[in-house]
Amino acid sequence: MSAARIGFVMLAHVELPRAGQLARHLASRGFPVVIHLDRKVPISQAEALRSALRDLANVLFAPQYACGWGLWSMVEATQASAALLLEAMPAVRHVALISGDSLPLAPVTELADFLNRYPQTDFIESVTVQDVPWTIGGLQQERFTLRFPFSWRTQRKLFDRYVNLQRRTGFRRRIPQGIEPHLGSQWWCLTRDSLEAILADPRRSEFDRYFSKVWIPDESYFQTLVRRVSVSIESRSLMLSKFDAQGKPFTFYDDHLDILRNSDRFLVRKVWPRATKLYEVLLSEQPARHAQSPAHPHRIEKVFDEAILRGRDGRQGLFMQSRFPADTWSAGKTAAPYFVFQGYDEAVDGFAKWLSRWTGARVHGHLFDWQSVPFADGARMFNGGLPADPALRDHDPRGFLRNLLWNGRGETQCFQMAPYDRQDVNEEMIWDSNAHISVISGAWAIKLFKSDLPFEAARKEAAWMQRVEDHFLGQLRRRGLPSTIRVTSLADFIENPMTHLQDTLDVLTPLSRRHLSEAPKLVDLAGFGDFLQRLTNAGMKPYLTGDIPHDSELVASVVPTDTAASGRA
Structure with a gap:
């Protein structure tokens, strides 16, 4: 098996030294990496990263886009980076999308061996909104039938007013014929055939125009279009990424190492850049998960389910600036009888x-x-x-x-x-x-x-x-x-x-x-x-x-x- 049969597209915008550390770990083991640096990254930091990785021939840098959360630019950056990887690395058969704050939970060779057993399978979370209404913020089917030209994070008033205007006027966008919108995690691992088919689709310009005004298109573009071209889809992500009740990703710290040992995933996001112990262990030859220790993913689910409940309902009787509920709050107002x-x-x-x-x-x-x-x-x-x-x-x-x-x-x-x-x-x-x-x-x-x-x-x-x-x-x-x-x-x-x-x-x-x-x-x-x-x-x-x-x-x-x-x- 050739180690280069899997390549990585990395989206990085902060803590570039850590992103470079991950890229070196992957590339030095024979796995090509294409890095997309957000155009908003200071030039000095970008040049420092390029200089630090210049000795690695299988690390490339993609054209830069100014990315914003929930905006089309995230998809554009992914498209450009994936296209560069496929063109420069013809031996690559699977492409994994990761972030600069990701880390491997198992040796990358184990991931390569795993994918080699499924040469025609796309690993991407892809579900319909009607079947799994898990979205946060009240926009489910509407994210595909309204237009979203404004940033939800930086232009909240314009975002809300434009959504309300469309609702009042009864405006509805037409979903392109032949596709059914799907949602899923942004972090996927697609086959070369599926990725090339999406990027070379004769209707790509039509699809791009449509998804460019969808809300958070990086969670729906590939998740939808892969359904048109894939031979086999495994609707799950190989990346461990957990979210709280507000839809924000959990951050993993040093004291989460024992929890991560129970994961059956190959990668994890989002790791705190100063979690020195996690970086030392997960980028070493002694990974978090060992073959003699079977994975118990249900334990992780239990921990994070409890964390979500704790974050949403708080602890009975605990009041503080970040959690000062109204009189109608359902959780107990006092700590004990x-x-x-x-x-x-x-x-x-x-x-x-x-x-x-x-x-x-x-x-x-x-x-x-x-x-x-x-x-x-x-x-x-x-x-x-x-x-x-x-x-x-x-x-x-x-x-x-x-x-x-x-x-x-x-x-x-x-x-x-x-x-x-x-x-x-x-x-x-x-x-x-x-x-x-x-x-x-x-x-x-x-x-x-x-x-x-x-x-x-x-x-x-x-x-x-x-x-x-x-x-x-x-x-x-x-x-x-x-x-x-x-x-x-x-x-x-x-x-x-x-x-x-x-x-x-x-x-x-x-x-x-x-x-x-x-x-x-x-x-x-x-x-x-x-x-x-x-x-x-x-x-x-x-x-x-x-x-x-x-x-x-x-x-x-x-x-x-x-x-x-x-x-x-």
């Missing part, structure tokens, strides 16, 4: 310490207190450098909550809320599937009862707190909320605190099946019933507390602190 308790620390003495001891969770205080940010254990700084600074918290309360949960993932986060705290994050929490909100309604009255406020001031505060909590409870009663919500009145909680606290433990530690064997210490409520009655007599009825009995009955109903019977025995 969290638990919000309203009224519990008013009713249970030392609730935070008790909850932390029983569950192992990180239990913060009232994180949205107007004057402070009481992290658990009095910390002044939380994970990730999140400071206990009310001013910074209040600049973006929702962002503060999201950062707290992102930085604290791996550990259950709990915090207290109350009507006398800031209410900025209520709407955020009730629409968050990670939020578990437990409320003892009316428990704020205990705080007022314990305060030293004059009665009239306490009455006004009670009226305000009840309005705030009533509004919050109204939010919690909305239909279709994804958050988990538990609401009980203060009267119900006092009547049987063990049951409610056991439910709390079951939610936080569903797998532990731990049952309370000791009742927590409730706050001293002596005189509380009379306080509520005074509020009612003054015209402020605390209806959210539930039906609290008069003082003597209330004190008798409170569970004593040394009770050892479990409410869930």
Whole structure:
């Protein structure tokens, strides 16, 4: 077998030293290379590449075209380069189109041997738009029936306006008779016979005029016309090239070497020019893929499928400048489940310490207190450098909550809320599937009862707190909320605190099946019933507390602190 039975057309426009390194690797092993340099490449860089490869007789340079993404000039450059290769290298039987940032995944002799087994087969991805609607940007069949004289990248406004004008006027181009448009990867490997037939077709001028106004013709010109001339088509590319959800190619770095070992392709694009390890390995005699290690292309597909999903949906609870979704974003707004308790620390003495001891969770205080940010254990700084600074918290309360949960993932986060705290994050929490909100309604009255406020001031505060909590409870009663919500009145909680606290433990530690064997210490409520009655007599009825009995009955109903019977025995 002659090594020169396969030749390469290389399109290069940046990082020319790396392109030259690849060309030398191929040419020094007997494989001819024709390089097309974009006309926009600085003359000094182009001359440096020509000088560096001057000693290689089988490296040629094609006439230059000023290429633009998605424009006809890409096809013109490919046509001119392929024509030069076919004319100068009569022994070549297959022509592979590659880019300057490509690298071989296997010894090039293996690729030559492989093609030698399929002398009449064209390896080119070629599918109809109707069968595989994979295109990005909303233009599928229209790319063949509208005109696209403007660059999508550099003339976006003109591009969009001209497309809309054609749609409004009902303009449609006539597809040349005898062809059915196909799409596929730009990187192909065609036989000499097929390539010569396309370039020497009597109708080439007609086809060129038509495709010159097709959108991204380098992904449809050869893919369509090869169907007219090929003896045998294998609709796949021999080049590994992956794309993200926006249609942009993934770049391969040094740490992708193990992934590339699983590929069954012969070439890879697009390699980062400073991926020194990849260049050293892939341009050496020890290629990425070894014969004794079978390829597993499905593993690569899995990695990139996950990468596409990650790029499109992000990581739950992670927000940053490059990914700041709208309120309707489907991915989770927070990183992990969290638990919000309203009224519990008013009713249970030392609730935070008790909850932390029983569950192992990180239990913060009232994180949205107007004057402070009481992290658990009095910390002044939380994970990730999140400071206990009310001013910074209040600049973006929702962002503060999201950062707290992102930085604290791996550990259950709990915090207290109350009507006398800031209410900025209520709407955020009730629409968050990670939020578990437990409320003892009316428990704020205990705080007022314990305060030293004059009665009239306490009455006004009670009226305000009840309005705030009533509004919050109204939010919690909305239909279709994804958050988990538990609401009980203060009267119900006092009547049987063990049951409610056991439910709390079951939610936080569903797998532990731990049952309370000791009742927590409730706050001293002596005189509380009379306080509520005074509020009612003054015209402020605390209806959210539930039906609290008069003082003597209330004190008798409170569970004593040394009770050892479990409410869930």
